[in-house]
Structures are given as structure tokens and as C-alpha cells.
Amino acid sequence: MTVTGSILLVDDEAKIRNALAQALREDGHEVTATESPREAQRLLGRRVFDVLLVDNLMPELTGLDLIRELLASTAESDRPQILLMTAHATVESAIEAMKLGALDYLQKPFDIDELLVVVNRALDHQRLRTQHRYLLSERAEEFNHYGIVGRSRGMQEVIKTAEVVAKSKSTVLITGETGTGKEMVARAIHYHSAQREMPLIKVNCAAIPENLLESELFGHVRGAFTGAATSKKGKFALADGGTIFLDEIGTMSPSLQAKLLRVLQEREFEPLGSERSQKVDVRVIAATNRDLRAMVTDGRFQEDLYYRLNVIPIQIPPLRERRDDIPVLVDHFIQKHAQRAGKRIDGIEPHVLEALQAADWPGNVRELENTVERAVVLSPNSLISPEVVRLLGVSSSPPAGLPSLNLRQNLDWAERETVRRALETSSGVKKDAAETMGISQRALSYYLAKHRIE
Numbered sequence: 001m002t003v004t005g006s007i008l009l010v011d012d013e014a015k016i017r018n019a020l021a022q023a024l025r026e027d028g029h030e031v032t033a034t035e036s037p038r039e040a041q042r043l044l045g046r047r048v049f050d051v052l053l054v055d056n057l058m059p060e061l062t063g064l065d066l067i068r069e070l071l072a073s074t075a076e077s078d079r080p081q082i083l084l085m086t087a088h089a090t091v092e093s094a095i096e097a098m099k100l101g102a103l104d105y106l107q108k109p110f111d112i113d114e115l116l117v118v119v120n121r122a123l124d125h126q127r128l129r130t131q132h133r134y135l136l137s138e139r140a141e142e143f144n145h146y147g148i149v150g151r152s153r154g155m156q157e158v159i160k161t162a163e164v165v166a167k168s169k170s171t172v173l174i175t176g177e178t179g180t181g182k183e184m185v186a187r188a189i190h191y192h193s194a195q196r197e198m199p200l201i202k203v204n205c206a207a208i209p210e211n212l213l214e215s216e217l218f219g220h221v222r223g224a225f226t227g228a229a230t231s232k233k234g235k236f237a238l239a240d241g242g243t244i245f246l247d248e249i250g251t252m253s254p255s256l257q258a259k260l261l262r263v264l265q266e267r268e269f270e271p272l273g274s275e276r277s278q279k280v281d282v283r284v285i286a287a288t289n290r291d292l293r294a295m296v297t298d299g300r301f302q303e304d305l306y307y308r309l310n311v312i313p314i315q316i317p318p319l320r321e322r323r324d325d326i327p328v329l330v331d332h333f334i335q336k337h338a339q340r341a342g343k344r345i346d347g348i349e350p351h352v353l354e355a356l357q358a359a360d361w362p363g364n365v366r367e368l369e370n371t372v373e374r375a376v377v378l379s380p381n382s383l384i385s386p387e388v389v390r391l392l393g394v395s396s397s398p399p400a401g402l403p404s405l406n407l408r409q410n411l412d413w414a415e416r417e418t419v420r421r422a423l424e425t426s427s428g429v430k431k432d433a434a435e436t437m438g439i440s441q442r443a444l445s446y447y448l449a450k451h452r453i454e
């Protein structure tokens with residue numbers, strides 16, 4: 001595919017200028033040709049060109065000087081791609097021009113085919129730069145609210161509720177499948193509340209053994225149980241004045257549910273082994289990927305507690321029910337991981353994006369992010385191609401919960417997900433993660449290296 005564009009051609013030699021202009025026009029481009037660098041400066045100040053093709057040695061001003069002035073006087077967004085033409089003897093100026101920011105150079109004499117190839121490549125670059133900038137601004141202005149990316153109606157709803165609830169101190173219950181962004185929404189609420197300077201304390205109820213969770217939440221006094229050599233503050237006390245985020249609340253035992261209900265009702269609690277109750281002023285945000293209402297019906301979750309938690313419900317839809325979000329998320333993650341990897345990635349081929357948009361993503365946004373991250377890391381060029389994503393085994397209708405029908409890939413996926421989640425629930429403490437997984441720390445190190453998890 002050839003792209004056509006607007007080209008400003010500057011060369012003082014009429015014969016060359018006319019020949020080049022004609023060839024470029026025949027190739028479909030819009031060409032403005034001038035013999036005068038001064039005139040070129042005026043034109044560049046007045047309108048935007050896609051490509052500036054400039055000779056170096058001219059009587060009024062050299063091509064290099066013109067480039068320098070252009071770079072100093074225009075914003076990056078209004079700049080053309082710059083191509084310098086030089087005679088054999090002045091390759092140094094070509095190198096100088098590239099250092100300044102020119103895209104390429106042509107060494108005179110060159111043939112027309114060579115010129116067309118170089119110009120077309122410059123136009124490709126220009127088009128990607130424009131697209132890229134458009135996506136960036138589109139994302140920044142419209143679809144990125146506190147780092148929550150989403151344009152679908154479902155996510156807009158979530159964002160709106162989060163915005164409103166941030167202004168209050170109401171209890172919030174966030175529900176959604178794994179990887180839909182529950183923790184991210186909880187953080188957004190805290191950091192947009194009046195308590196943002198106060199602590200946000202996270203407790204993962206599933207990661208802490210039941211017998212330790214109570215002391216973790218409420219603290220204990222010295223001698224409260226065997227091994228309690230000193231007294232310890234609980235997470236509620238630490239979160240005083242701020243927010244406590246109770247993740248995976250659905251796994252909490254009935255006895256703790258009762259204690260939590262009391263904190264929500266009375267705003268006070270007793271540390272283990274203490275008679276004295278302590279007042280706290282905290283906002284509670286709870287999250288779960290389980291159906292709490294069904295658990296109430298089955299008698300596995302206390303009804304009163306459910307209503308106390310469900311003051312403001314926020315339900316995050318699974319990614320497969322908001323496929324409109326996929327393109328903006330993909331773009332967001334490309335930027336994020338390209339920057340991290342120190343790579344330049346301009347985008348993704350359209351049918352690769354279609355495949356990503358058609359996939360079911362049982363692991364939701366987290367899984368999409370992992371896929372994009374690997375694509376960015378593996379991509380040999382600046383446009384993510386179908387080959388790269390095929391390597392990652394994205395298929396559009398995976399069996400429930402698994403990414404593909406390939407056994408090896410699924411085993412790998414399960415291994416990686418288990419390690420990743422164990423690390424997440426243990427806040428990155430490897431010893432705890434290994435214990436949670438029931439493996440040795442050495443085995444964990446092996447899996448970390450194997451899956452390149454940091």
C-alpha cells in the first residue's frame with residue numbers, strides 16, 4: 001500500500017527540482033516546490049506538510065540551517081518528516097541532519113525509485129505519529145479516568161459511581177470476576193476522597209489463615225495468645241482516618257463476619273485479648289469475585305453484614321461483556337509496556353486487534369494486559385503483527401476459564417497464573433507465596449525465572 005501526502009521540496013537547481021517534483025506528483029503526492037529556503041520557511045510557518053525534502057547546499061541558506069530553524073520554531077505536532085539530500089562529498093551533513101532529527105537522507109545522485117521508497121517510508125512514519133498522537137489525546141481526555149481506562153457504557157457507569165462515592169464516606173462493595181479491576185477502582189475511590197492523605201490499608205482476607213486474620217484486622221495485646229510476645233496494632237487501627245480495603249471478603253469465616261459487622265455498626269472493636277474497645281473512623285471498601293447474595297441464601301454469608309457492606313454496590317462487568325473497551329485498553333497497555341521495556345511500538349495491526357477484541361478473556365483485563373505486555377516484549381518491529389500474537393496463543397473462544405485448547409499452553413498458563421496470584425495475595429513476599437502454593441522457595445524461584453515474573 002502506498003500512502004500519499006503533502007511534500008515540500010526545496011532545491012535551488014531547477015532541473016533537479018522539476019524532475020523530482022514531477023516524479024513525486026506522478027506517484028500521487030501533493031508537491032510544493034521552491035528554489036528558495038527563505039520561501040520554504042515562510043511556507044512552513046503557514047501550513048503543515050507531511051514531508052520536507054531539502055537539498056543541503058544552496059546559496060541563501062543550507063538545508064541543515066533550514067532544519068535547525070524549523071526544529072526551533074515549530075511544535076513537534078506540526079513538524080514534517082525531514083529528508084535531506086546531499087552530495088557525495090557532504091555525508092557529514094547528512095549525519096548531522098539525522099542527529100538533529102531528520103528521518104533519513106538521500107545521497108546525490110540517486111534514482112527516482114530510491115526517492116519514492118524513502119518518501120513513502122517517511123509518510124508511513126508521519127501517519128503513525130499522527131495516529132499515535134490522536135490515540136494518546138483521545139485516551140487522555142475521554143477514556144482515562146484516574147487511570148481507569150474504559151469507554152464502554154458499563155465502565156462509564158462504574159467510573160461515574162466511583163466519582164460520586166469518592167466524595168462520601170459510605171461503605172462500598174465492589175464485585176466482579178477476577179482481573180476486572182476491583183482493586184484499581186478501590187484505589188481510585190480512596191485517592192479521590194477527602195481522606196486521600198490518610199492511609200489506604202489493604203487486607204486480603206483469602207491470603208491470611210483464618211486464625212490469624214482476626215489479629216491482623218483488630219490487633220492484639222501482649223499475651224493474647226501463645227506467641228503474642230508484644231502487642232500489635234491491627235489493620236483497622238492503622239487505617240484510622242483513611243480507608244480499609246477488604247479484598248476477597250467472600251472468604252471470611254462466620255465468626256469474623258460477626259466481628260466485622262460490629263465494627264460497621266458501632267465503629268468500634270476490641271483487639272484480641274483486650275477488654276477495652278477502640279473507636280475508629282474508617283471508610284470500608286470490600287471486594288469479592290463471588291456472588292455474595294447467593295452466599296447469603298445458602299447461609300454462608302451473614303445477611304446483616306451483606307446489607308451493611310452493600311451500601312453502594314459497584315459491579316464491574318467482565319471484559320467479554322464490554323468489548324468496546326478492548327481497543328483503548330490495548331493502546332493503553334502498549335504505551336505502558338513499551339515505555340517500560342524501552343521499546344518503540346507505534347501500534348498493532350488491525351486484524352490483530354480484531355482477534356484480541358473477539359477473544360473471551362477469562363482472566364479479564366489482567367489477562368489482556370499480560371498478553372499485550374508479552375506482545376510488546378516479543379515484537380521484533382514497531383507494529384505488533386499477527387505472528388507475534390499467534391505465538392501468545394490468543395484464540396477467540398477458549399473453553400471456560402482456560403486460554404486455549406492447547407494442553408501445553410494451558411498448563412503454562414495455569415502455572416503462571418497460580419504463581420502470579422500467590423505473589424499478589426502475599427504482597428510480593430516470596431516466602432509467603434511459596435507457602436500458599438505449598439512449594440519450596442527454591443521451586444518458586446524456578447517458576448519465577450521460567451515465567452519471567454519479577
Ligand SMILES: Nc1ncnc2c1ncn2[C@@H]1O[C@H](COP(=O)(O)OP(=O)(O)OP(=O)(O)O)[C@@H](O)[C@H]1O
Pocket residue numbers: 147148149150176177178179180181182183184185289329332365366369
Ligand atoms: N479499566 C482498566 N484500565 C486500566 N487498567 C486496568 C483496568 N482494569 C484492570 N486493569 C489492570 O488489570 C490488572 C488487574 O486489576 P485488579 O487487580 O484491580 O483486578 P481485580 O478485580 O482486583 O482482580 P482479582 O479478583 O484477581 O484480585 C491491574 O494491573 C490493573 O491495573
Ligand SMILES: [Mg+2]
Pocket residue numbers: 182183247
Ligand atoms: Mg484484586
